[in-house]
Each structure stands twice: as structure tokens, then as C-alpha cells.
Amino acid sequence: MTELARPFRFALLAMLAAASTFAAGCSAAVDPSEEQPEEDISTDNITSVVHSSVKNQSIGNCWIYAHIGWVESLNKRATNTELNLSESYATYWDWFTKITSWPDTALNDKSEFSAGGTWSLFRWEVARYGAMLESDFIPEEANDARSSRQSTAIRAITLSLKEGALKTVEARRDRKLVRAELDKAFGLSPEVVKKLDDVFGQTGAGSATGAGLTKRKAAGVLGPTDILIAWPNVRAQGVDARGKLSDAVAPSGPSIWNEVKYPEDPTARRTYQIRVQKALHDHAPVLTWWNVDFNALSGSRFTKEQLDTRGKGRTGGHMTLGFDYQAKLADGTLLKAGEDVSDRALLQRALAPDTKIEFLRVKNSWGGTGLPGVDQTPPSGYYDLDMAYLDTKVADGYGLVATVFPPGY
Numbered sequence: 001m002t003e004l005a006r007p008f009r010f011a012l013l014a015m016l017a018a019a020s021t022f023a024a025g026c027s028a029a030v031d032p033s034e035e036q037p038e039e040d041i042s043t044d045n046i047t048s049v050v051h052s053s054v055k056n057q058s059i060g061n062c063w064i065y066a067h068i069g070w071v072e073s074l075n076k077r078a079t080n081t082e083l084n085l086s087e088s089y090a091t092y093w094d095w096f097t098k099i100t101s102w103p104d105t106a107l108n109d110k111s112e113f114s115a116g117g118t119w120s121l122f123r124w125e126v127a128r129y130g131a132m133l134e135s136d137f138i139p140e141e142a143n144d145a146r147s148s149r150q151s152t153a154i155r156a157i158t159l160s161l162k163e164g165a166l167k168t169v170e171a172r173r174d175r176k177l178v179r180a181e182l183d184k185a186f187g188l189s190p191e192v193v194k195k196l197d198d199v200f201g202q203t204g205a206g207s208a209t210g211a212g213l214t215k216r217k218a219a220g221v222l223g224p225t226d227i228l229i230a231w232p233n234v235r236a237q238g239v240d241a242r243g244k245l246s247d248a249v250a251p252s253g254p255s256i257w258n259e260v261k262y263p264e265d266p267t268a269r270r271t272y273q274i275r276v277q278k279a280l281h282d283h284a285p286v287l288t289w290w291n292v293d294f295n296a297l298s299g300s301r302f303t304k305e306q307l308d309t310r311g312k313g314r315t316g317g318h319m320t321l322g323f324d325y326q327a328k329l330a331d332g333t334l335l336k337a338g339e340d341v342s343d344r345a346l347l348q349r350a351l352a353p354d355t356k357i358e359f360l361r362v363k364n365s366w367g368g369t370g371l372p373g374v375d376q377t378p379p380s381g382y383y384d385l386d387m388a389y390l391d392t393k394v395a396d397g398y399g400l401v402a403t404v405f406p407p408g409y
Contacts, residue, residue, distance in 0.1 A: 049283045049323050050076050054381030055087065056146035056367030059154050061115040064090045065365035066287055066319040067122040070404075071131065071245060073285040073321065074229035078242060085222075086134040088147055090122075091115070092182055093129040095157060096175075096204055103172030106161050113158045116317065119259045119287065119404050123249040127224050129200070130208035136220035137192060145367060149187060156185035175203040195219035209246075224249060231255075232282035234408030237344075241407070255407055259287075262390075262400040269391065272403075274351050276360070277325065279409045281347050286322035287404035288362050290385060291315060291394040300369045300378055301359070302399075304388040315395035320362035322403070323382060330354040337361050337384070338377055359384045 052072035057065050068085050076082050094117060099106045107113055135142035138149055160166040160181050171177055179202060183193050199219045200206040208216055208223035216223050224246035231248070233241040247255035263269055279286045295313030296302045326337040327350055335341060335350055337359070349355075361384050368380040378384055390399035 049073070049280065049285055051285060051321065051323065051363050052076060052082050052084075054145065054363065054368060055365050057087075057365045058147050058151045059115050060316075061087070061091055061094075061117070061150070062365050063117045063119075063122065063319040064094065066321055067119070067126070068131070069321050069363065069365070070285055070287055071126070071227065071229070074231055074245070074248070075227055077240065077283075078228045078230035083227075084134050084142070085131045086137040088134070088141070088150055088153075088186060089132040089137040090125065090129075091150060091153075092137075092186055093125055093204075094121070096178055096182055097121075097125055099157075099161070099166065099172050099178050100175050100204075103169045106166070106172055107158075111162060113154065113161055115154060119289075119402075127246065127249050128207045130216070130221050130223040131227065132220055132222065136195075138186070138188075152187065153182075153185040157181065160185070175205065179204050195221070231257075231406045232279070232284050232409075234282075234406070257287075257404050257406055259289075259402050259404045261402045262398060264398070270353055273357050273387075274353075275405060275409055276322065276403055277327075277351055277357075279406055280322055280325060282406075282409075284322075284406045284409070285363075286406070287319060288322045288360065289317070289319050289401040289403065290390060290399055291397055291401060292318045293394050296389055296394075300382065301384040301386065302389045303386040304392050305386075307389065307392070307394075317395070317401065320364050320383070322360060323363050324361035324378075326358040326361070326384075328356045328358060338379075357387045359386045360390070361385075 050073055052069055055065050055069070064087050068087050068090055072083050072085055094115075095113075098114075133142075138147075141147050141149055157166075161172075165177060165181055166172050179196075183196075188196075196204075196219070199208060199211040199215050199221050208221050209225060211219075211221070211223075213223075213226075215221075216226065225244050227245040228242070229245055229248060230240040230242045233239045241255065243255050247253065248257050250256055260272070260275075263272055276286060292302075293307055293313050293315045295310040296304065296307035298306050324337045325335075327335045329335070329349055330352060333346075333349075335346070338361075341347055361378050361382055364381060364383045366381070366383075369378075369382070370380040385399070392399055
């Protein structure tokens with residue numbers, strides 16, 4: 001390890017030592033090797049959680065789509081405009097981090113390269129590398145809901161790790177070589193490569209913040225201090241807290257979002273669900289980590305009933321964004337998903353311990369689920385997760401794994 005790389009890796013390892021052990025490995029709705037047609041996806045905002053457009057992951061990097069969607073949502077809340085940030089850019093730097101920081105385990109015991117990740121890893125990576133618009137990173141995919149370039153890239157980088165330029169641990173420690181291999185794998189233009197060099201250096205040892213605003217702007221790199229965000233202020237009903245992305249992903253501070261594991265005890269679970277409800281009532285895009293079993297899926301809904309009927313199927317960790325929920329109050333009142341409730345007293349009643357959550361509705365990254373212009377529930381690209389499914393055993397844990405909450409919730 002070079003002296004330049006040593007502090008970089010140790011800082012990352014120190015951060016991850018205290019991180020969650022949850023890792024989304026992440027599930028795609030279809031085989032990533034199958035080419036999918038492009039879709040023009042639009043979604044009506046039937047609730048007040050402000051989300052960006054639905055995307056369609058082509059590889060197992062759902063966590064990046066969820067996190068980038070989270071950033072876009074918070075920025076849209078602050079600016080009333082929608083960024084189209086590049087998931088490919090975030091994926092590029094994630095792979096660079098994994099290969100150079102863990103060169104001896106870049107491939108798993110099946111000789112596969114993992115595209116999965118965690119909330120803690122995203123916080124670290126976005127704090128260091130920031131973000132780019134898709135139009136600035138891979139202009140050819142600026143208007144695409146699905147990235148074919150990512151599919152090509154993961155095949156190319158896996159081959160390089162198996163039998164190519166990065167097949168040895170020593171080669172994987174060569175940060176300049178790793179960047180060059182990633183540049184080729186993602187098919188980056190010479191102009192984009194130079195922009196990355198100008199900001200981060202050929203070894204990727206720099207940071208977006210450290211490069212300074214002038215260099216960042218010239219390269220089209222958005223540092224974490226450049227992205228304005230807004231989120232609900234838990235202390236002032238109806239008033240947003242405002243800041244920068246750097247505030248939300250900092251190692252500590254009053255504005256950081258926090259990942260909390262879903263408990264096993266029924267009483268503790270209801271308390272946890274109330275926290276989720278409160279965040280959704282205040283229109284926060286909570287990151288939702290859960291386990292997928294595709295045998296539980298019928299249409300756009302995951303149910304325990306379907307899982308019990310069909311038995312265990314293909315499983316995997318997955319990450320999405322919270323959008324809405326449906327619940328029945330003790331007196332039989334039904335709070336239906338898709339219908340805004342402005343009565344604060346009714347929303348407060350919904351937080352009672354004896355309220356039964358029927359399902360959570362999430363924004364997914366599996367593309368559209370219906371025909372444009374056709375009224376449907378849930379809206380295209382969104383999925384309903386029955387609470388009974390989230391409470392049951394799925395894969396190596398329970399259906400629901402963890403949630404990332406806004407400050408104070």
C-alpha cells in the first residue's frame with residue numbers, strides 16, 4: 001500500500017467499523033443479462049412525499065438507486081426542481097473504493113464482483129466524491145431510465161479482476177490502474193476522464209470538496225456542499241429544515257440521518273412503525289431496507305399469503321424509498337394509501353399502539369409496472385409491501401431489515 005493510499009483506506013475502514021452490518025446485495029426484478037426496452041415513466045404525486053422519476057436498475061446496485069433517489073428527493077423539496085443525478089457515477093466510485101480498499105476480496109468465493117452496499121458506505125462515498133448529472137457523466141444515457149452501460153461495465157470489470165489487468169492483489173492496489181480499467185469499463189469519453197483527473201487526480205486520491213469550487217464547476221462535479229436539501233423539522237410542524245447534503249451524511253451532527261434496525265419484539269416493532277408513520281406524515285423519503293423473496297410477489301405487491309402458498313423462492317437484499325402506507329385504526333377507520341389526509345387529528349390517531357399497518361408503499365428501481373396513462377394502484381414503479389410479509393422470516397432475516405430516518409424521528 002502506498003503512503004498516499006494508506007490514510008485513505010484507514011479512514012474508510014475506521015468509518016465502516018462502526019457501520020451497520022446490513023448489506024443490500026441488491027435484487028433486480030429481471031436477470032441483469034437480459035436487455036430491456038426503454039420506458040417513459042411518469043408518476044402522479046398522490047401523496048406529498050416528493051420523489052424524482054422512477055429508474056430501472058440493470059445490475060444489483062439497488063442501494064445506489066435508492067440513495068441517489070433520496071438525494072434527488074431532498075433536493076427537489078428544497079429547490080422545487082428535479083436533478084437527474086448519475087447512478088453510474090456513484091457506481092464508478094463505489095467500485096473504485098471496493099477494489100482499492102479490499103483488493104484481496106474484490107471477488108467473492110464464487111468469483112463474482114458484488115455491486116451491493118450499505119447506507120454507511122454511501123455516506124462515505126458521496127461525502128468524498130459528490131455527484132454528477134447523468135448528462136455530464138454518460139451523456140448518451142442522459143434520458144434513459146435504464147443504464148445498459150452499467151451492465152457492460154460490470155462484465156468488463158469482473159473479467160479484469162478474474163483474468164485481466166486487475167487479476168492480482170498488487171494490481172488492485174494500483175489506484176491509477178484501477179481508475180484506468182474503470183474508465184474503459186464504463187466507456188467514458190476522454191473529456192470526462194480528464195474532468196475526473198482534474199478533480200480527483202489519476203489515482204482518485206482527491207476529494208470533491210478538497211478540489212475547490214472552481215475545479216468542481218469546470219468538471220461538472222457536485223460536491224456535498226453544493227447540493228441543497230430540505231427535510232422535515234421534527235421540532236416545528238410544517239416547517240422544513242434546510243441545509244446541504246454534507247449535513248445529512250456527516251459522521252455526526254444535528255442534521256444526520258440515522259439507520260435503525262427493525263426489531264423482533266412485537267411491541268418494539270409497533271413503536272418502530274410509528275416512527276416510520278411520523279416521518280411519512282411529514283413527507284420524508286425514508287430509505288427502506290428489506291429482503292425480497294420473489295415467490296411473495298403478485299403484481300406490484302409482496303404478501304406473506306403468496307409466500308406461504310408458493311414456498312421459498314429467489315431471495316436477496318433490496319433497498320427502496322418510503323412513499324406511503326395503508327392502515328386500519330382500532331375503530332375500523334381505514335387510512336387508504338394514495339389518498340392525502342390533511343386532518344392532523346386523524347393522522348395523530350393513526351399513531352396509536354393498536355393501529356394496524358396493512359402495507360408500506362415504496363418507490364422501487366425496477367422500472368415501470370403499468371401502461372402510461374392507465375389509472376392504477378400503486379402508481380407505476382411503486383410497490384406495496386404487506387406488513388405481515390415484512391414481519392415474517394425472509395432469506396436470512398425478516399422481511400424488513402432497517403430504515404434510515406431523518407433527524408429526530
